[in-house]
Amino acid sequence: MIKKNVICSFCGCLCDDLSITIEDGKITGVDNGCALANAKFLGKERLLKPVIREGDSIKETEYNTAIEKAADILKDAERPLFFGWSGTQGEAQAKGVHLCMLLGGVIDNTSSLCHGPSILAIQEVGHPGCTLGQVKNRADLIIYWGCNPLEGHPRHMSRYTTYADGFFLKNAFRERKLIVVDVRKTMSSDVADEFIQIEPGGDYAVLSALRAIVRGEEKIIPESVSGVSKSQLKRVADMCKEARFGALFFGLGLTMSKNKYKNIRNAVELTDELSRHTKFTISAMRGHWNVYGANEVFTWMTGYPYAIDFARGIPFYNPGETTAAEILYRKECDALMVVSSDPAAHMPKKCVEHMADIPVIQIDPHKNCTSFFTDVQIPVAITGIEASGTAYRMDGVPLRTKKIIDADFLTDTEVISRIYERILEAKADV
Amino acid sequence: MSELLIKNAYVIDPINDIKGEIMDIAIKDRMIADSVSDSAEVIDAKGCLTLPGGVDSHTHICGTKVNFGRYMSPEDMRAGRGRAQPHMYPVSGYSVPTVYANTYRYSALGYTTVLEGAMAPLEARHTHEEFFCTSLQDTMANTLFDGNWSVMEAVSDKDLKRVAAVVGWTLAAVKGFAVKVTNPGGTEMWGWGKDVGCIHQKIDHFGITPAEIIEYLIRANELLNLPHSVHLHCNNLGKPGNYKCTLETMQRTPNLNDKRQTLYMTHVQFHSYGGTKWGDFCSKADDIAWMLNRKPQIAIDMGQVMFGKTTTMTADGPMEFNLYRLYNNKWSNHDVELETGSGIIPVFYSRKNLVNSVMWSIGLELALMTKNPWQCMLATDNPNGAPFVKYPEIIALLMSSRYRDEEFAKIHPDTGKRVHLPSLDREMDFYEIAVMTRAAQAKALGITDIGKGHLGEGAYGDVAIYPIKNNDIDPSRDYSKIIEGFSLTDYTIKSGRVISRHGNCLLNGNNRTIWVKPKISEEYNMSNDPEFVKKFERYYSVSMENYPVEEEYMNKRNICIETETGL
Amino acid sequence: MKIELSIKPREKPFIPIEAESITPASFLEKMTEDITVWSGNREKKLTEIFDVKKSGNADSQKDVEIILNGDCSAVKRVGEYMKDGKISIMGNIGMHCGNFMSGGLIEINGDSDSWLGREMTGGEIICKGNTGDYCGSGYRGEKTGIKGGKITIMKDAGDYLGESMAGGEIIVNGSSGNMPGSEMQKGTITIYKDAVLPCPNMRGGICYVLGEAKEILPTFKQTGSIYNSDHKRELNIYEGDYANRSHKGKLFAGKTNKK
């Protein structure tokens, strides 16, 4: 059997045109997918049953026991941290927020380690953006700044930008110009019309210089800015102004490098400035397939996209204080629940060390680095393969990922709901 | 079966022509009934003002752009934080509050039904997800068609039936309620960073004009026999001199429906500006109201501006960019492929600012100069003119000329030369307020037949009891008591259940989503149209199969209004 | 009135204490037993966390002095909304000390953590040690940082010092981290030693970097130099930030390497 128009739950592109071959209830083929999609849909390894750690040994158990143990850990915590959420369905994210509200914990999603700085910038200056189809149909200038779509989002260029069909472009590929800005050459920079190679940490200065040039203040700009020649900057500024529709995409090259969110702020303000000359938009290259969904769900429920502290019963938001990395390295939490992510692999060592000192609950289909620290791991159905659920594409378009094969696992939503119910019961008993 | 008896209520129910009578209201199993048994729960209204649950016919509370307003505004969030209560989640936010804050605050004001003013079809799931959390109000969504390529192409072909077929298919696919048109053609032009001047300017590539889009959509709307009329946000919002564009749009509106208006024009305050630039900016509310008084086929809402901080958000992308350049504060924009756009910026309406003072006056003038209150709804285009929590103040302004005079004395001193407000001495009564805050809305939205906006037998048991006693109060003098009374109901009852008592809310009010599904023959079903399907697959960034909103996003109690169409 | 608070040992010493109730106003208006602080998600009596010694009387906040003993680096929000009186912190203090302060004096003998004096409008903070990031800044998404008052840091400051500053004065006797005075609108920042990328996107205000200003942005225009007799050294004068539409900021900086 072949299922068509399947949505890929790997990266923020949420490509929805995959064809999946299913034989005897198992996935045997993936068409239209990139290498990452293939790995995801054809992946075999997974945790089959919930596990609980007892002393030095780990033993398999039933859902009920594991859920009970998780509830036990959480119900008495003084400052539990709930982290992850980018790899699960929106419905589970909502349950997670309710659980955190109930327990007075801190909830953060993985955007604090990817596009959190972009959110901080947006909160300062806004975000002139658009859906990806708008770019595909109109844009004659594409800029990728601090990202390498061919590796991070392998089909971004073919579905939405450089190689995509466009309503208002006769021969989209030839009519579109591509600019790549990065500190290193990448697969993506190899196909660019213009590659701007910046010295590491120099993005902010280059963005400032471009803003000044676009505003007609080029005379004060020195001959070279962070390793980029003034003549190249002028050329690029002209390309931007002359475009009918320019689309700037930026990645972690801006959010993770020096100056963090100020880089994004500067890029947004450059976009604002260019909007006075032509149509220009800016968009973040969101990584995980539903990290943007986590931001959306958290926002409508709590008012903030990530890093929300409910300790006082009132949501408090202050990235840099209420973000997972700080809470872990400052040892501020006394229990940790990780949902669909792997902080042990993706956080600095000092953050991981605290995980060894506190109880850790993990809800994830796969064993990963966090599993080394886990006291309870509960495997769940994989959303987009074994379970349906809502996901938000990197541009905010909500889609419903589909269940395409049956599995005996509970969904994230079910597991979190059951933990929630268990804690409610326990609280009622007191 | 649950039963509830509200005794001793001072009832105003305009749709049933009840203009203030002490009576009992019986609710049986969610609906208003003739009588209930002795075992019914009893609420003693103690002679207080009792109205059908409030209906907001134009507000922005759910969906992509609202949520982006929240996302970009942590400073607004901390302006309205509240702790969790036994049956209430914690809340945040003032002008763009969280879903829970919205639903609780609307409940406290006595509102049980709200219409989200703008939903981009491509992002409809998002609106429905938030509707799900808006647990104490029944909700419906205006669906945006202002820049819909298939509509514009059909208009260009002068193919009315195709326009209707596209609208019908889309509404059913995204579970929308009505046709919303925001700056028709302007949002498509904004795709190139441009705008349209007025209704006769041609739109790039499609070669049609906003006037044609409006005209075809109005006729298609009637062809589909939709409960609500076309819901129009005119071109040129917020520009000095735009009243001419508004007047011409009104002038062109035919009278096609004897049950309700043919065109609903929203936040008309923003479209009633005279002058040529901000320097000679003035009110033209008199001209607009004059036209409205001669055109029963049009209904409007005020779009009242109130002073203070708020956030503006609209599908009108180019307008928001203009505002951004004026205020130089943060600016967000979100164009939606093949359909529409949107923009968001925070604003501060200041009493000291002449333009803001004139805007404030215009909204009130529109309401006071419109002879028939059924043609003018009370709304702020929440949160664009002001957050909806300001409604009680607006009610008081309409009921008390003394309050208006006192406020007028506090605004920019030059305002008097540019507006008509000081010369208006009309003071509205409770009946007119009841019309402007629920009855007219329900009628305009076409939801009286399904039991909304009134207290007749068989209607939903949606009731608001305000701590206001008609005999004890002179609204003209005691306007502060009016504000207080309309700010917090004693009881807000939805479908026969108390959802808010003195602002203490119920966790779950069994909310419903109301949507429409026009019955369309296979011949006109766009799913079978090869041209439509081909273009869809080629130019949208999602496949047609993944576009329609699934049943999972509807709660079980949803109300689907199926319409008989001419297709 | 003098109140001496000494932090007690705790079972989980890293769980932050939120103590916005430690202000002169609290002790003037409330009985000590009625004052609470938060430890994680638990509201606790102040006396559970601190040993409290109270002596003397006071008629106004001005006459109240609070002394904090012990390592208070996990105690947040001390002196929030303080209007008058004095808080002396003998050791380190946690985040958000003196937020929204409008008057009075906070003296910190040790280091202060981030967001010291965030959004203050008046009064004075003196920190004898180092301070963390966002000293004298605003809140996320808010247009303005501090609008008045004075913050003096005797050693070094972290990153984003005085972000969006809209008034008042910040003095750092040591160096600042990255991007002091970003988005600055009004007020004065003086850094006696070095700073990195000073005043990005500034629209107004004055910033002195008396040591070395590393990486001055290409969008600052050097308009001359001046001998500053107060600080006894030659300073380059820059105007900026020309990336911004409004660029009335002034940056005075010592030896530089313009990037």
Place this chain on the structure above:
Amino acid sequence: MKFEMITGRTIRQGEFVEHKHSAEYSEETSSCHINPVDMMFLGIMQGDTILLKSVCDEVVMTAFEDSNLKRGSVFVPYGPYCNRIIPNETHGTGMPDFKSSVVAITPTERKVASVYDLFKDIGGREL
């Protein structure tokens, strides 16, 4: 020699991100891409092991020749190896310096640790 370490996504890291206990994942995330001229100065060849030291810790990786990099910067795919040496400092933003931390690199005879070994000494326990 001192280098600016940039970490980032690669296709292969992405392919094995849900199989962190595989040899492929370990191999990919412990490879340190270096400009060939820098490699010459370090006296190492492709496949040699190198020791990366930062202000907070050290880790052994495998050198991988990559002329796409400017001299003075190295690239390592996201994963537990680079995170061993990335400082926890976030500058008040919640985001550590994943793309801007300084490391000293020297040749070494030591072997690349397994993913489990990386966590064992900070309290991680085998599954």
